Amino acid sequence: MPIEAVLDTAQKISSMEIRGAGKIGRAAAAALKAAAEKSKARDANALLTELEEAGRILIAARPTAVSLPNAVRFVLSRLRAATSQEVGELRKAAVEAAGEFVQNSLSAVERIGEIGAKRFSDGDVVLTHCNSMAVNAVLRTAWRSGKRFEVYVTESRPRYQGHITARQLAEEGIPVTMIVDSAVRYIMKDVDKVIVGADSIAANGAAVNKIGTAQIALIAREARALFFVAAESYKFHPETLLGSLVEIEERDAREVADPGEFEGVKIRNPAFDVTPPEYIDLIITEKGIIPPQAAIMVIREEFGWALSSNRR
Numbered sequence: 309m310p311i312e313a314v315l316d317t318a319q320k321i322s323s324m325e326i327r328g329a330g331k332i333g334r335a336a337a338a339a340l341k342a343a344a345e346k347s348k349a350r351d352a353n354a355l356l357t358e359l360e361e362a363g364r365i366l367i368a369a370r371p372t373a374v375s376l377p378n379a380v381r382f383v384l385s386r387l388r389a390a391t392s393q394e395v396g397e398l399r400k401a402a403v404e405a406a407g408e409f410v411q412n413s414l415s416a417v418e419r420i421g422e423i424g425a426k427r428f429s430d431g432d433v434v435l436t437h438c439n440s441m442a443v444n445a446v447l448r449t450a451w452r453s454g455k456r457f458e459v460y461v462t463e464s465r466p467r468y469q470g471h472i473t474a475r476q477l478a479e480e481g482i483p484v485t486m487i488v489d490s491a492v493r494y495i496m497k498d499v500d501k502v503i504v505g506a507d508s509i510a511a512n513g514a515a516v517n518k519i520g521t522a523q524i525a526l527i528a529r530e531a532r533a534l535f536f537v538a539a540e541s542y543k544f545h546p547e548t549l550l551g552s553l554v555e556i557e558e559r560d561a562r563e564v565a566d567p568g569e570f571e572g573v574k575i576r577n578p579a580f581d582v583t584p585p586e587y588i589d590l591i592i593t594e595k596g597i598i599p600p601q602a603a604i605m606v607i608r609e610e611f612g613w614a615l616s617s618n619r620r
Contacts, residue, residue: 313342314362321369321376324467329507329543330417330441333375334410336366340383341406344399352398356387359402371555372516372580374508374545378611382409382542409542416540416594421445424503424538424592425453432457432500435492435533438518439469440505442538444476446592447503451482458483460495464518466563466577489520496531506539506591510548511607513585513600515539516556519578525587537583537600538592544603546611556580 317339320326326335343362349355363380370376386405390398424446428434434457436443447459459477461484464470474486487495502524508516515521515537528535545554561567561575585600593606 311343311358311362311365313346314339314365318365318369321366327467327469328439328441329373329375329505330413330540332370332373333379333542334413336376336379337383337406337409337413339366340380341403344402344406347399349395352390352393352395355395355398355402356384359387360384370557372507372557373543374554375540375543378542378546379409381611413540413542416542417441417445419594420538420540420592421449423594423597424536425450425455427536427590427592427597428455428457428501430456433460433498434458435460435462435495435499435502435524435528436473437462437470437489437502437504437521437524438464439472439476440538442540442592443503443505444473446538447477447482448480451480458485460484460499461486462489462492462520462524463487464520465489469518492520492524493527496527496533499528499531499533501534501536502528503536503538506537506543507580508545508554509537509539509543509591509603509606510545510554510582511604512548513588513591513603515583515585515588515591515600516545516554516580517583519581522581522583522587525583529587534589535583535587536590536592537588541593541595541606541610544607544610546607549604549607554582556582 317335321332347355347358367377383405390401420442428450461474462470474484477484504517504521506515506517525535557579559577559579561577564575564577588600590597
């Protein structure tokens with residue numbers, strides 16, 4: 309089985325060379341496309357088996373970002389539904405499905421930008437955490453529409469994804485101030501709106517995002533600042549509707565500190581936390597703005613096929 313592209317992509321996702329839920333999903337779809345194109349399978353069943361194995365390898369790369377399994381599900385579900393038993397046709401279907409997922413993903417980000425920008429006004433002071441294409445699209449679109457505001461960006465330790473956000477917003481001309489994560493409580497008194505992305509959204513509307521997001525939401529609630537989540541529909545987690553919990557990834561302690569310098573000290577590095585739905589004012593998706601309580605409707609609409617197959 310020619311899975312070099314799959315193994316390479318899985319390694320880059322695991323090491324965070326490929327980071328961000330949207331980019332992870334698109335990379336997974338592209339890897340499945342490459343696997344289909346390079347496969348030497350002589351019949352449709354063999355090709356499907358190869359791609360299912362490729363999907364398992366990709367999904368194992370990172371456990372929390374649901375865009376990864378949802379990208380794999382998107383491609384494989386279309387292959388399983390294909391009526392043709394001709395290997396060439398199935399290969400073509402895999403290539404087309406992967407391309408469709410990538411295009412839908414990019415279009416979703418653009419649409420979220422258009423929808424979310426309407427929730428920002430001249431004079432707003434905004435705070436964001438980590439790095440999100442959807443969040444950047446919202447702020448960029450609002451700025452280009454003529455609205456003038458300023459943004460606080462957390463460093464987002466230990467991987468410092470906030471440094472990426474700060475540079476991207478500054479390149480757009482948006483006034484940006486970067487702060488350490490622990491300064492959020494001090495700064496929040498000046499903030500009107502908080503906007504973050506998400507790696508997964510559960511059926512109850514809880515948002516799984518970069519570690520530190522939940523405490524920012526709690527601080528925003530205390531300060532009566534609005535708290536928005538910007539997320540594409542493929543980041544909604546269908547299995548949470550069936551009782552599964554979102555697995556929270558813990559990464560290498562060396563991202564935090566060198567364990568060799570702290571003899572007798574245990575270092576933990578959870579990469580994500582869960583923001584309860586009651587701390588979220590609204591979720592911005594490419595299909596429109598919803599309250600967190602409507603997450604279950606998005607999951608039923610988008611992933612009804614996945615839920616049905618899970619019951620069998």
